[in-house]
Amino acid sequence: MSDTHVTAPRAEGPGAHQPPDTRKPLVEIRNLSRRFGDVTALDDVSLTIAENEFFALLGPSGCGKTTLLRAIAGFERPDSGTMLLGGQDLVGLPPHKRPLNLMFQSYALFPHMTVEANVAYGLEQEKLGKDEIRRRVGEVLETVGLTATAKRKPHQLSGGQRQRVALARAVVKRPKLLLLDEPLSALDRKVRTQMQLELKRLQQEVGITFVVVTHDQEEAMSMADRLAVLAHGRVQQVATPVETYRRPANLFVADFIGDSNRFAGRVVDGGLHVDAVGLLPGQVVGDVSGEAHLVVRPEETRLVEAGHGLLDGRVVETQFYGGVSTVAVEVPDHAEPVLCAVSGVSTVERGAAVSLTWNAESAVVVGGSL
Structure with missing residues (x-):
């Protein structure tokens, strides 16, 4: 029996329904494999993630979820299989040319820059006009509730505020896909619970597909529209949180979830x-x-x-x-x-x-x- 207590998801809560049939597939992964010597990190993985979906990759340490995220981002080259993003072939495309963004676990904020300068950095690298940058930075800071802290440096912020800055910097470039690697692991339990709701709200407001990697069952169950449970490099089940909890596909999923x-x-x-x-x-x-x-x-x-x-x-x-x-x-x-x-x-x-x-x-x- 799992040591982690997970409350049964309610049918009317977030993630209680499959994405509507009108949603187009955004990410299509087919028969993806990645090996490191004798270790198979990904073993014939196939997934489809819809536009504007909050999708979670869930599993224990070493299950392959982070390798899969890095493969989508372009930091791991698969040994076989295909990956499409909006119909575009990602395999062989370098990370900086992929229409996506990756939010790192450490947030990686520039300590010498203000909040607004951190958020504006990516847009400045794209050589956008100053007025356009100012407008987009202002909009995203208002969305994440950081307008009042725009002139502060990262060390003057709480952990939850720094996490919001990292999110704002990621979404301000308006990627088709945002990848999040254990985004809430550095926060204490109370703040983490608040940020779970904040992440879901933000994802719905900005209309970007989120793919989050986590080992935290409550995190995945409370935020995701659907989730994929991985073990030993293979997908065990893809379903809504409610279906995963109530109708586990096999013994591993039943034991791992709750x-x-x-x-x-x-x-x-x-x-x-x-x-x-x-x-x-x-x-x-x-x-x-x-x-x-x-x-x-x-x-x-x-x-x-x-x-x-x-x-x-x-x-x-x-x-x-x-x-x-x-x-x-x-x-x-x-x-x-x-x-x-x-x-x-x-x-x-x-x-x-x-x-x-x-x-x-x-x-x-x-x-x-x-």
């Missing part, structure tokens, strides 16, 4: 047969047969009176955080406690005999391995 209870067994009609307990109800995802796993989220797992559920066990721990109690139940012949999320403060006591149950449509049966 907390989950999983049971090993054999696929049968109606769910999964587990030798120690019999049939556990669930819906089979994809073409899965034979040995598989059933996955059910803690918030879909319910506590009922002992002897009246699918699994019997004893409460070993209860934790209360953020308006939700997580009850851990020890089940015989199951290696890990089964987690159940209860709204409010749970009244169940440690050591109490309970049963656990869930609806068949709330659990999924998936194949694959961790």
Whole structure:
């Protein structure tokens, strides 16, 4: 089970829907591979990213997400495959000729320049007129809420403000595509949460496609229209955050995204047969047969009176955080406690005999391995 707590995404929140069918594909990646000696960083990766979409590349360290971002930016040359941006072939095109911008993790602001000078730098390199530069810099500073700090230097700004300067400098050149590499990792938790909303708002206002690399599940789930989960250089699933959470494509995605209870067994009609307990109800995802796993989220797992559920066990721990109690139940012949999320403060006591149950449509049966 994942150590990272991720709240189930709400269907009406950001990222709850697929991009409308009217959106044209902006980035088309087909069968992209990149190897470093004996290590395959990207293994036959294919993705399509739409115009004006907020797209996240999510996965653990070493999964290939940063290599993919650098390949799109032009800093890594793939060994095979194709990349198109707005129909233009990117393979072989140097980074400075690609109609995109990359915002680095470190922000890379010029410390001796003011905020407005930092933002104007790229436009000055393009030899635009002074009036045009002044107008565009003023507009973007107003958009990111930094008009009042235009004359300050980076060291006079907070971490969140420096991040906004870096964003303003990236979008002022009006690229077709903005790539962001762990853009919020340098911020503390409270500021990071605020900037997640700010990034989404900014992306919608400026109308630029954002592709963000992150290992932070909450970050990806709260901001992205769609996300791609990567592992071992391969794409495991591409879907909306809601679909990824509720209908993971395989065991890796189910385990990586949020907390989950999983049971090993054999696929049968109606769910999964587990030798120690019999049939556990669930819906089979994809073409899965034979040995598989059933996955059910803690918030879909319910506590009922002992002897009246699918699994019997004893409460070993209860934790209360953020308006939700997580009850851990020890089940015989199951290696890990089964987690159940209860709204409010749970009244169940440690050591109490309970049963656990869930609806068949709330659990999924998936194949694959961790």
